[in-house]
Amino acid sequence: MPKRVLSVGQCMPDANAIARFLTSHFDVAVEESDIEIDTMEKLKQQSYDLVMINRKLDADYSDGIELIQKIKKSSDVKPCRLMLVSNYPEYQEQAVQVGAEYGIGKNEYRNPETVTRLASYLG
Structure with a gap:
């Protein structure tokens, strides 16, 4: 059974x-969500093994860390691990402070450490 990933923003x-x-490293099914309202709806209806949220959502440039906070505070969503997608360590630290796992940057896909970090959630 593949792990479920929601890629947001x-x-x-x-x-x-x-x-x-x-998909090249793990047995996963990746779904996408563009905006907060759609993301919250999906998280209420489905369980995901990992939710990867962009630092700035592309569709409306809303803040990914704020979305992490809203998800963490919502009692309606199914339990899930949250992770920020950002190349900037300072934003990764902020995301961890509000309850996310330490995430990955877009420049880190080729790093073996990235696969190792994700394996604990998707392996």
Whole structure:
């Protein structure tokens, strides 16, 4: 049974790159969501093993860390691990402070450490 991943707020090239990266290393089914309301609806209806949220959602440029906070505070969503997608360590630290796992950057897909980090959620 593949693990379920929700990729939130990525532009089309990044969404494709994340899906390619994940499916080449793990047995996963990747779904996408563009905006907060759609994301919250999906999280209420489905369980996901990992939710990967862009630092700035491409569709409306809303803040991914704020979305993480809203998900964490919502009693309606199914339990899930949240992770920020950002190349900037300072934003990764902020995301961890609000309850996310330490995430990955878009420049890290080729790093073996990235696969190792994700394996604990998707392996």
